[in-house]
Amino acid sequence: MKLLAIDLDGTLLNHKKNISKVNLAAIKDAQDNGVEVIIATGRAYFDAVKICKDAELSTKIISSNGAMIHTEKGELLHSFAMENNVVERSIKWLEDTELYYEVTTDNGIYTPHHCRDVLAIEVDRLTSANPEISKEKLLADTHKQFTQTGFTFVNHYQDILHTKEAVYNILAFSLDEEKRLQGWDYFTEQENLTVVSSADNNFELQHHKASKGNAVQLVANTLNIPLSETVAIGDSHNDLSMLKKVGYSVAMGNAKQEIKDVCHMTTLLNDEHGVAHAIIHKINEKVSL
Numbered sequence: 001m002k003l004l005a006i007d008l009d010g011t012l013l014n015h016k017k018n019i020s021k022v023n024l025a026a027i028k029d030a031q032d033n034g035v036e037v038i039i040a041t042g043r044a045y046f047d048a049v050k051i052c053k054d055a056e057l058s059t060k061i062i063s064s065n066g067a068m069i070h071t072e073k074g075e076l077l078h079s080f081a082m083e084n085n086v087v088e089r090s091i092k093w094l095e096d097t098e099l100y101y102e103v104t105t106d107n108g109i110y111t112p113h114h115c116r117d118v119l120a121i122e123v124d125r126l127t128s129a130n131p132e133i134s135k136e137k138l139l140a141d142t143h144k145q146f147t148q149t150g151f152t153f154v155n156h157y158q159d160i161l162h163t164k165e166a167v168y169n170i171l172a173f174s175l176d177e178e179k180r181l182q183g184w185d186y187f188t189e190q191e192n193l194t195v196v197s198s199a200d201n202n203f204e205l206q207h208h209k210a211s212k213g214n215a216v217q218l219v220a221n222t223l224n225i226p227l228s229e230t231v232a233i234g235d236s237h238n239d240l241s242m243l244k245k246v247g248y249s250v251a252m253g254n255a256k257q258e259i260k261d262v263c264h265m266t267t268l269l270n271d272e273h274g275v276a277h278a279i280i281h282k283i284n285e286k287v288s289l
Contacts, residue, residue, distance in 0.1 A: 001035060001282060003223065003230040005062070005216045005242055006275060008041040008048065009198065010235040011252050014271045019055040026276035027057065038062055038219055040212045042198040042238050044104045044169070045070055047149040064104055065196055065238050066215035067168035067206050078218055080207035081166035086192050090170055090205055091157050099183055100145070100173045105165035108150045112157055119145075122175045138175060141201065145173055170205040171198075196238040204238065213241030233278055235259060235270070250278045 006012050006027070012019055027037055038060045041048050045063035049070070052059065058072045069077040082090075087103075094101045100115045100122075119142040127135045154160055174180040184203050187195045194210055197203045212234075220230055228247035232239070235252035236259065243249040243262055251263035252274050260266050265281070268274035 001229055001231050001248070003036045003038070003216075003220055003225045004030060004279070005038045005040045005212070005219075005230070005232040005246070007212075007232075007234040007236070007239050008039060008043060008051065010254060010270055011233055011239075012039070012270070012275050013051070017051075019051070019057065020273050020276075022273040023275045024055055024057060026273075026279040027059075030279050036060075036219075036223055036225065038216070040066070040216060040232070040234075040239075040242060042169070042196075042204065043148065044109055044150060045106075047109075049074070050149045060219060062212060062215040062219070064169040065194075065198070065204060065206055065210060066212045066241070067210040069215050069219060077222070078215070079166075079168065080210040081168055082170070082205070082207050083192055086190075087167045087170070088161055090187070090190075090193075091160065093186065094170075094172055094183070095157055097179065097183065099179060102145070102171045102173075103160050103167055104169040104171070105163065105167055107163075107165055108152045109148055110152050110154055110160045110163075112159075113153050113155060116146075116153075119173070119175070126175055141175070142173075168206065168210070171202055172204070173202045175201055196241075198236050198238045211241040212239060213243075213245040216242045217245060231282060233267070233275055248282065250282070 012023055014020055031037055039048060040062040042065045045068050048061050048063050060072060061070045068079045071077055098118055100118045103110045123138045127133055172183050187193055187205055192208050194206050194208050195203055220227055230246040231248045232242040232246040233250040234243055235255040249263040251260040251266045253269040267278040
């Protein structure tokens with residue numbers, strides 16, 4: 001194994017959104033043994049790089065589900081920005097359908113102020129129709145959307161378009177399954193788009209060539225490392241493209257069954273240092289599952 005790509009949320013990060021000391025030690029041990037390690041995440045680059053810096057972890061970073069690739073020093077290696085007309089059309093549809101959304105650019109994550117009201121209305125509707133559902137839990141789920149680094153509220157969606165910044169990812173979030181599936185169905189039929197999901201309540205839009213799998217292959221080609229000597233670890237739908245492309249794939253213990261079914265190995269949970277367990281098993285061959 002010469003190249004290792006690791007997802008963040010649900011994989012390297014525990015439920016507290018931290019990289020454990022056990023996982024960090026295993027990654028650094030792999031690096032010391034000549035393995036090129038890459039973080040491959042759906043998060044924006046500036047958000048992912050802060051997490052890595054806080055953990056004192058230095059790696060190349062694939063961000064926005066493969067739309068951007070940066071070196072350890074922050075240099076941009078490659079990017080797939082969405083076409084302007086596709087961005088405007090997508091945002092307008094999300095506005096008309098009253099779906100919460102976030103737009104990721106080089107400089108920040110933008111969402112209109114009224115999108116918070118959209119989520120509040122969804123919470124009220126769900127809890128009114130289903131009294132057994134915990135309103136506190138739903139509010140906590142929605143609050144997570146506002147905890148990322150670089151988050152900015154704007155007055156109107158046109159304010160986002162007027163920035164003229166390149167857009168790499170548009171994330172839609174809804175607690176209303178019917179609305180969410182309506183969005184998924186609509187956008188999967190649109191040209192020049194890739195649609196993926198990184199969590200139960202969202203779907204994400206990006207350039208049709210942007211995926212974690214394509215990004216891992218680009219890095220492997222740059223480093224002259226064959227995919228047969230490349231490993232990927234992930235837990236979610238947006239990891240499938242890289243899990244299917246590499247020579248050896250690892251699903252987290254907390255991954256859904258459809259993810260585990262395409263992988264060579266299932267490791268422990270993200271709260272049980274599953275990444276470290278996989279590294280020890282695959283690289284050092286000290287643990288047999």
